[in-house]
Amino acid sequence: MNFHEYQAKDIFADYGVAVPQGIAASNADEAVAAAEKMGGTQWMVKAQVQAGGRGKAGGIKLARTLEEVRDYTQKMIGMTITTYQTGGLALPVDKVLIAEATDIAKELYLSMLVDRQNKCVTIMASSEGGMDIEKVAHDTPEKIHTVQIDLTEGFQAYQGRKIGFGMGLNAKQTGQLTKMLESLYRMFYALDLALVEINPLVITPSGDLLALDAKINVDESALFRHPEIAAMRDERQEDPTEVEATRHNLNYVTLNGSIGCMVNGAGLAMATLDVIKLNGGEPANFLDVGGGATKERVTAAFKLILRSDKVRAILVNIFGGIVRCDLIADGIIAAVRDVGITIPVVVRLEGTNVEKGRELLANSGFAIIPATDLNDAARKVVAAAKG
Numbered sequence: 001m002n003f004h005e006y007q008a009k010d011i012f013a014d015y016g017v018a019v020p021q022g023i024a025a026s027n028a029d030e031a032v033a034a035a036e037k038m039g040g041t042q043w044m045v046k047a048q049v050q051a052g053g054r055g056k057a058g059g060i061k062l063a064r065t066l067e068e069v070r071d072y073t074q075k076m077i078g079m080t081i082t083t084y085q086t087g088g089l090a091l092p093v094d095k096v097l098i099a100e101a102t103d104i105a106k107e108l109y110l111s112m113l114v115d116r117q118n119k120c121v122t123i124m125a126s127s128e129g130g131m132d133i134e135k136v137a138h139d140t141p142e143k144i145h146t147v148q149i150d151l152t153e154g155f156q157a158y159q160g161r162k163i164g165f166g167m168g169l170n171a172k173q174t175g176q177l178t179k180m181l182e183s184l185y186r187m188f189y190a191l192d193l194a195l196v197e198i199n200p201l202v203i204t205p206s207g208d209l210l211a212l213d214a215k216i217n218v219d220e221s222a223l224f225r226h227p228e229i230a231a232m233r234d235e236r237q238e239d240p241t242e243v244e245a246t247r248h249n250l251n252y253v254t255l256n257g258s259i260g261c262m263v264n265g266a267g268l269a270m271a272t273l274d275v276i277k278l279n280g281g282e283p284a285n286f287l288d289v290g291g292g293a294t295k296e297r298v299t300a301a302f303k304l305i306l307r308s309d310k311v312r313a314i315l316v317n318i319f320g321g322i323v324r325c326d327l328i329a330d331g332i333i334a335a336v337r338d339v340g341i342t343i344p345v346v347v348r349l350e351g352t353n354v355e356k357g358r359e360l361l362a363n364s365g366f367a368i369i370p371a372t373d374l375n376d377a378a379r380k381v382v383a384a385a386k387g
C-alpha cells in the first residue's frame, strides 16, 4: 500500500524527520486558508497523487500570491495525472498539499528498502537527487552509495557517516543525516515498511537537510498490525480492478497482455505466466483464485478478467488437489453461462476426478477448449488470442 505525500510527511514528522511545514486541502478556500495559516510569502501547491513525476504533468507549482494559491489549486483539483510511475492509470487529484516553499542549495536522493537478495534493509543515497534514480544508477553507478543494515544490530551511526561523507556532505550535514537515518529506520521497523524514498532530500541555503518529498510503501500483509495506517488507504489511487479483486479476496494484478489467466495457487499462477510467455503470448493479469475455486469465486474472477477490453482469450489452469475437478468444471460452466463469455476459453484441469471434470466441460454445450497439460494449454490459448 502506498501513501500520499502529505500523509507520509505527517508520519515523518511523528518520527522526527525534518519536513517543510504543510497542510493538505481539498478545495481552493481550504488551500488559501492553509497558506494564510502558515504565513510566508511563497507556497508550493502540490497535487496529491501516489506517483512521482508530478512536476512535468503540471502537478507542482510555486505560488507567489494567495491568488495564485487559489488559482493553481482550482486547476489541479479534479484533474488527473499520468506519469511514467502511474502504470498507465490516470490518477485523480482530490487534494493538494500547500507547503512552505523552500530555497534549495542542492538536491539529494535517499531511500531505505527491504533488500531480499541480501536479507536486510538497505539504505541507498546519491548526491544526484531530484531526478530519475534508475538513470543515475545506470549512467553513474559510482554516485550511488549503499549500506546494509543488519537486522539484529539495527542502524549504526558509522553507517550514516559513511553515506554522508560518501555524498560529500560536511560534518554538520552528516550529523543531521545520521539522526535522520536513525529516525527513518525506527519508523521503517515499527511500521513494517517495504520502502521509504525521499527524492529530493534537499540542502537548504543555511546548510540544513530537509525532506522535500516523501514516499512510503507498507507491507500489506502487516497492515492488520497498524489500523491507523490502514485507514489512510486511498482506493481512488489504485487500479479499480485490483480494488474490486481485494473485495472478493482474490489475488489479482493487472498486466499488459491479451491473455486472461485464472489459476489456483500463486506458484502455479507464476508458472502459468512463464509458460504463456515461453509460447509467445502476453498475460493480461496474474490471478490466484485460491484453494476453494467455488462457482462464486470463479464467476467473480471471470468478471474481473473481462473488465479489460485487451483480453482476447482466457486460460483457466486448475490443479485439483484439495478441490475436485468435477466441482471446478461445474463452477466454470456456470460462470461462463452467467457472465456470457464470448471469447475463447482454454481449460486445463488436473487432479482428483479429472476425467469427470473433462467430460462435464466437453458436454457443456459451450465452446470450451480442453487442454491436456500446461504446455498444450499455453499453445492453444496463444493461438486463440492471435486468431
Ligand code: GDP
Pocket (backbone or CB within 6 Å): 044, 051, 052, 053, 054, 055, 056, 060, 100, 101, 102, 103, 104, 107, 130, 199, 200, 212, 213
Ligand atoms: P515529484 O516530481 O512528483 O517527485 O515531486 P517533488 O515533490 O519531488 O517535486 C519535484 C521538484 O519540484 C523537486 O525536485 C524540486 O526541484 C521542486 N520543488 C518541490 N518543492 C519545492 C520547494 O519547496 N521549493 C523549490 N524551490 N522547489 C521545489
Ligand code: MN
Pocket (backbone or CB within 6 Å): 052, 053, 199, 200, 213
Ligand atoms: Mn519526488
